[in-house]
Each structure stands twice: as structure tokens, then as C-alpha cells.
Amino acid sequence: MRQKPTETPSETASRRKFLSLGAAVGGALTACAEPQEVVEEAPKRLGRAPDKYGERSPFERSSRLGSASKNPETGSTRSPLQDSHGIITPSSLHFERHHAGVPEIDPAKHRLMIHGMVERPLVLTVDEIKSLPSVSRVHFIECSGNSRSEWTDKKGRTAQHSHGLASCSEWTGVLLSVLLDEAGVNPEANWLIAEGADACKMHRSLPLDKCRDDVIVAYGQNGEAIRPEQGYPLRLVVPGFEGNINVKWLRRLMLSGQPAMGREETSKYSDLLADGKARQFSFTMEAKSVITRPSGGQELAREGFHEIAGLAWSGRGVIERVEVSTDDGNTWQDADLQEPRHRIAFTRFRLPWTWDGAETVILSRATDDTGYIQPTEQALIAARGHNSDYHNNCIKAWKIGADGNVTHV
Amino acid sequence: MYSPRSLQCIGRLVLSAACLCATTLAQSPKYKVGRAPTAEEEKAWSITVLPDGAGLPAGKGTAVEGKDVYDRRCAECHGNELQGGDSSALIGGQGTLATPKPLKTVGSYWPHATTIWDYTNRAMPFDTPGVLTNDQLYAVVAFILFKNGIIKETDEMNRETLPGVKMPNAGGFVKDGRPDVGGGARD
Ligand code: HEC
Numbered sequence: 001m002r003q004k005p006t007e008t009p010s011e012t013a014s015r016r017k018f019l020s021l022g023a024a025v026g027g028a029l030t031a032c033a034e035p036q037e038v039v040e041e042a043p044k045r046l047g048r049a050p051d052k053y054g055e056r057s058p059f060e061r062s063s064r065l066g067s068a069s070k071n072p073e074t075g076s077t078r079s080p081l082q083d084s085h086g087i088i089t090p091s092s093l094h095f096e097r098h099h100a101g102v103p104e105i106d107p108a109k110h111r112l113m114i115h116g117m118v119e120r121p122l123v124l125t126v127d128e129i130k131s132l133p134s135v136s137r138v139h140f141i142e143c144s145g146n147s148r149s150e151w152t153d154k155k156g157r158t159a160q161h162s163h164g165l166a167s168c169s170e171w172t173g174v175l176l177s178v179l180l181d182e183a184g185v186n187p188e189a190n191w192l193i194a195e196g197a198d199a200c201k202m203h204r205s206l207p208l209d210k211c212r213d214d215v216i217v218a219y220g221q222n223g224e225a226i227r228p229e230q231g232y233p234l235r236l237v238v239p240g241f242e243g244n245i246n247v248k249w250l251r252r253l254m255l256s257g258q259p260a261m262g263r264e265e266t267s268k269y270s271d272l273l274a275d276g277k278a279r280q281f282s283f284t285m286e287a288k289s290v291i292t293r294p295s296g297g298q299e300l301a302r303e304g305f306h307e308i309a310g311l312a313w314s315g316r317g318v319i320e321r322v323e324v325s326t327d328d329g330n331t332w333q334d335a336d337l338q339e340p341r342h343r344i345a346f347t348r349f350r351l352p353w354t355w356d357g358a359e360t361v362i363l364s365r366a367t368d369d370t371g372y373i374q375p376t377e378q379a380l381i382a383a384r385g386h387n388s389d390y391h392n393n394c395i396k397a398w399k400i401g402a403d404g405n406v407t408h409v
Numbered sequence: 410m411y412s413p414r415s416l417q418c419i420g421r422l423v424l425s426a427a428c429l430c431a432t433t434l435a436q437s438p439k440y441k442v443g444r445a446p447t448a449e450e451e452k453a454w455s456i457t458v459l460p461d462g463a464g465l466p467a468g469k470g471t472a473v474e475g476k477d478v479y480d481r482r483c484a485e486c487h488g489n490e491l492q493g494g495d496s497s498a499l500i501g502g503q504g505t506l507a508t509p510k511p512l513k514t515v516g517s518y519w520p521h522a523t524t525i526w527d528y529t530n531r532a533m534p535f536d537t538p539g540v541l542t543n544d545q546l547y548a549v550v551a552f553i554l555f556k557n558g559i560i561k562e563t564d565e566m567n568r569e570t571l572p573g574v575k576m577p578n579a580g581g582f583v584k585d586g587r588p589d590v591g592g593g594a595r596d
Contacts, residue, residue, distance in 0.1 A: 070495040113446055113454055121451060122443040132440055182438045193457055200532035252454055261460045261521050263528040276507030282585040375590040383589045387511050
């Protein structure tokens with residue numbers, strides 16, 4: 001499968017060099033009826049020495065995609081899901097969404113305060129937090145504004161445009177419940193207000209039940225320290241809840257008898273319905289899937305075998321089933337699910353497929369272990385109208401043209 | 410003899426006693442990490458303002474004083490008339506929420522006046538947060554409320570009056586009713 005629009009000038013140049021070399025060799029051999037692929041001679045050039053921190057191959061160009069903005073510090077970048085393998089998003093390609101830029105924080109000076117309705121207010125260092133019992137868990141994080149374009153007629157051109165505000169990492173940290181027990185939560189408390197150390201001191205209110213369940217105060221991501229743009233040195237990981245509540249650069253946890261009603265849980269991240277009322281505290285990211293290969297912007301170079309692959313996830317639990325249709329939804333087949341399937345994590349699905357060269361539409365539909373089935377766009381719009389902005393998890397369709405070009409529908 | 414039902418009942422009692430025990434145990438510090446914040450530290454860090462006004466400091470201001478703060482500190486990004494520009498509009502949109510082009514602003518959408526104070530204090534001006542005094546904050550919040558037709562130009566905003574301001578869309582928020590499509594169990 002070829003990726004169409006991403007060839008860079010240097011790649012073009014090296015390809016040209018390659019071709020002219022091929023032409024020279026071809027000329028020397030004369031009687032070649034068909035253009036022949038030139039295979040490199042036996043490798044003999046000494047490679048480079050080992051390095052302290054690894055870089056990917058210079059031939060790999062997959063990158064996050066931002067959008068122009070007058071205030072880029074409130075901007076976002078999207079993960080190139082169409083290029084991803086397996087279920088882990090490299091930390092360097094994890095999507096970003098900030099409200100006041102990425103702060104530079106010295107972990108030796110960073111503190112976490114736990115206070116409000118607690119018996120023993122606490123100030124903790126990062127080292128103290130790292131000394132506590134730890135867990136490592138694979139979880140996706142998805143911005144609730146992911147797939148916002150799917151509410152409109154201007155659908156995302158590529159999986160990165162339409163679904164790239166979701167990523168999946170192995171997170172390491174201490175369960176929030178451990179810290180809450182250290183501070184001793186008063187019985188009247190039922191909300192926890194979490195706040196970051198970014199310039200806007202971004203804060204969100206979480207129901208205490210969730211905090212006691214599976215929330216992590218994380219310092220590790222994919223085997224190393226969390227990246228600065230993901231909240232270094234500490235972030236909340238709130239499995240299955242919308243991205244914004246996974247507060248980065250975490251510096252304060254306040255136990256409260258009421259939610260803060262902050263800007264990010266009233267003005268933003270609330271879902272306007274057709275009747276003008278808005279859903280508030282709509283935390284859960286519901287089951288969703290997208291075919292990443294073949295997907296928009298790619299091209300099937302020839303008829304014949306092509307594996308269909310994609311990602312599915314649910315904020316409510318485990319992905320039980322992903323069905324794929326290669327005939328515009330007329331018939332569906334079960335895709336293979338990569339094991340082990342983690343709870344509230346990306347699940348890779350795969351289906352062997354032979355393309356007959358005819359135009360068609362391919363779709364995927366996820367079901368989670370609560371029995372929830374990923375809905376159609378029409379069903380979402382019928383229930384919520386067109387102004388909801390957030391939480392669009394509808395079935396995504398890709399059209400494959402007779403020329404092999406894959407486009408959004 | 411105990412009936413099966415009363416046995417079950419006793420079982421439950423024992424269980425809940427065990428649970429109670431576990432919670433009390435969990436409430437005493439197990440790892441003894443960290444230290445208590447000093448009173449000054451806790452005060453300095455406690456910037457959250459709740460809808461009932463808890464967390465609001467002393468201070469006061471009216472729209473009359475707030476216009477000056479707005480013009481100097483906010484207008485370049487939010488527009489001279491609060492109409493928006495490089496950033497969001499802070500005015501307008503009342504009556505548009507159920508139309509195909511809803512305009513969500515402080516005036517048309519925000520349910521609590523305290524949130525304007527909290528957010529401006531923690532995050533605005535965008536490039537230099539933290540420069541406003543408490544009086545300037547009350548004043549600029551009063552100015553935004555006045556321009557949206559919610560309070561009078563001379564109404565003083567302070568920690569008593571601000572939580573009492575009735576926002577036009579205060580009743581506009583509902584509980585998350587999902588799953589509303591797709592079947593499956595409720596949260
Ligand atoms: C340098 C530009 C800039 C200045 C100056 C500025 N703002 Fe902002 N303001 C922004 C940006 C950008 C956002 C959106 C931030 C985001 O998306 O997280 C914003 C958002 C807001 C919001 C939230 C709007 C909504 O509907 O969610 C309010 C209220 C606000 N500003 C008030 C003020 C006030 C009051 C001042 C003056 C004291 C001010 N701003 C000065 C750039 C600015």
C-alpha cells in the first residue's frame with residue numbers, strides 16, 4: 001500500500017537518484033524488456049556507532065498533524081493512526097491538546113497537594129509518589145472532540161484527521177485510591193477537583209467513585225517518563241473518561257462536596273442537544289472503531305490480497321467484537337481481535353481481504369462487553385442533533401475507488 | 410433454627426462489618442509519605458471558586474471600573490465590543506442554542522457567574538495570567554455581565570453578590586443520558 005501525499009523533496013530526490021542509477025544499470029545490461037527492480041549490492045558500508053537515545057529511521061516520516069491557530073498554545077496535534085502498528089501509540093506521536101501550552105517543569109521542584117475535605121492535607125514530592133505501590137496499565141486516551149468533523153459535511157480526509165485525537169499508551173503510576181487513603185477523605189466529600197500546573201491551571205471535577213476505582217496518578221508512559229506534552233512529571237489517567245479530564249502536569253487534588261463548575265466543564269466539554277439543553281459531565285468515551293488500513297489518503301496499488309486492519313476501543317470496558325463490511329454495509333464479517341485485549345485500551349482488529357478492483361465502501365463496527373454497539377451517524381444525529389460537537393463515535397466509512405484511491409465518504 | 414433468609418442476612422451483616430473495618434483501616438495513613446502543607450501554602454494554592462461562592466476573596470468592582478480593565482487587558486484578543494476576534498466572543502448568542510448556528514458565550518451559555526471569576530483569575534489574560542488584582546477581577550467580571558445585559562452598570566460585584574447573579578442559561582444543563590443509542594448497559 002502506498003501513502004500518497006507524503007513524499008518529501010529529499011525522498012523524491014533520492015528516488016530520482018535511484019531511478020537514474022537503475023537506468024544506468026539497465027543500460028549496461030541492455031536487453032531488459034521490462035523495468036527491473038534494482039536490488040542493493042551486498043551491504044559492506046560500516047554503520048553508525050550506538051547512541052544514547054534512539055531515533056527512528058530517517059526514512060520514516062509519520063508525524064503528528066496540527067492545525068493553524070492564532071493562539072497555538074491552545075491547539076492540538078493528531079496521531080497518525082493510519083501508520084500505526086499494534087495497539088501502542090509511540091509517546092512521540094501521542095496526540096496533544098493543550099489550553100495554555102506545554103510548561104517546562106523540574107520534577108525536583110514539583111509538588112502534588114491533596115487537600116480540601118480530607119483528614120490530613122498532604123504535599124508530596126514526585127519521588128515520594130514513585131516510592132508507593134505502582135501499577136502499569138494499557139489505556140487509550142481520547143479527546144471528546146475527536147471526530148468532531150463527523151458531525152458535519154466536511155468529514156476527515158484521513159484517519160488522522162477524523163480519529164487522530166485518540167492514542168494508547170502503557171501508563172505507570174500509583175492508584176489515586178492509595179493517595180486518597182493516605183490523606184483520609186471525609187465522608188461528605190463526593191467530588192475531586194484536579195488541577196494542572198500549566199499557565200491556565202486547567203482543572204476538572206471528577207466523581208469520587210471513579211477516583212476510588214481505577215484512576216492512576218501516572219509518571220510513566222511506554223516504559224519511560226511521561227513526555228512533557230503529556231503532563232511531565234505527573235498526570236491523571238482516568239480510564240475511559242474524556243481526554244480533558246486526564247489532567248496533565250497534575251499539581252493539586254481538592255476534595256469537595258460539589259463540582260467546581262469550571263470553564264472546561266460548562267463552557268466546553270458539554271454536549272449541546274437539538275432542544276438547546278446541554279449534557280454536562282458526559283465523561284464516558286463510548287465504543288468506537290476505525291479502519292486504519294486501507295484508509296483515507298492511501299491507495300491500493302493492485303487488485304488482490306490486502307489485509308484490512310484497524311483500531312477499536314471502548315471507555316466502558318473490553319472490545320468483544322469488531323465487524324467489518326467490504327460492501328457498504330450489506331454484509332458484515334467478524335474481524336480477528338489481537339490478544340490480549342486490554343480493558344479500556346486500543347484493540348487491533350484484522351481481516352484478510354481480496355480486492356476485486358471494483359469501487360466499494362468499507363466500514364467497521366465495534367461492540368464492547370456491555371453489549372453496546374457502535375452507532376451509525378444517522379442514529380447519533382437523530383438522538384442528539386447536529387450541535388453536539390463532542391463524543392462522536394459513529395461508524396466510519398471509507399470509499400475505495402476503481403483506481404485504488406481511498407477517500408472519505 | 411435460622412431460616413436461610415436470616416442466615417443470608419447475618420452473612421450480609423458480617424460482610425458489611427468487615428467492609429467497614431477495611432474502610433476505617435484504609436483511612437489511616439499506611440505509607441506515611443509527604444508532609445502537611447503550611448497554612449500560607451494552602452491559601453496560596455487554593456484558587457478554586459465554587460458556584461456557591463466558596464473560595465472567592467475579598468474585593469469589589471463595578472462595570473464602570475471594569476471597562477478600563479477590559480480595554481487595557483482583554484480587548485486586543487476578545488474585541489472592543491466583546492464580539493471576539495483572535496479569541497472567543499464574550500457576548501451574544503442568547504436565543505441561539507436550539508438553532509442550527511448556536512453561539513455559546515458567557516452570556517448565552519455559562520450557567521454560573523462564579524466561573525467567569527474563577528477562569529479569568531486562573532487563565533486570563535491568556536499570555537500574562539495572574540496580573541489582575543481581586544478588585545480588577547470583580548470589576549472586569551461585572552463589565553462582562555453588564556455588557557451581556559445580566560446586571561446593571563452600577564451593580565457592585567463582590568463575594569456576596571457574584572454567586573447570586575442569575576445567569577440566563579442556568580437551567581440549560583442536563584445529566585448525561587448516554588447510552589442514548591447503541592444499546593448496552595447504563596453507566
Ligand atoms: C492574548 C490574548 C488574550 C487576552 C489578552 C485575553 N484573552 Fe481571554 N481568551 C484568550 C484565548 C486564546 C482563550 C481561549 C483559551 C482556550 O481555548 O483554552 C480565551 C478565553 C477566554 C474566556 C472563555 C470564553 C469561553 O466562552 O469559554 C473568557 C471568559 C476570557 N477569555 C476572558 C478574558 C478576560 C476577562 C480578559 C482580560 C482580563 C482576557 N480574556 C484577556 C485570549 C486572550
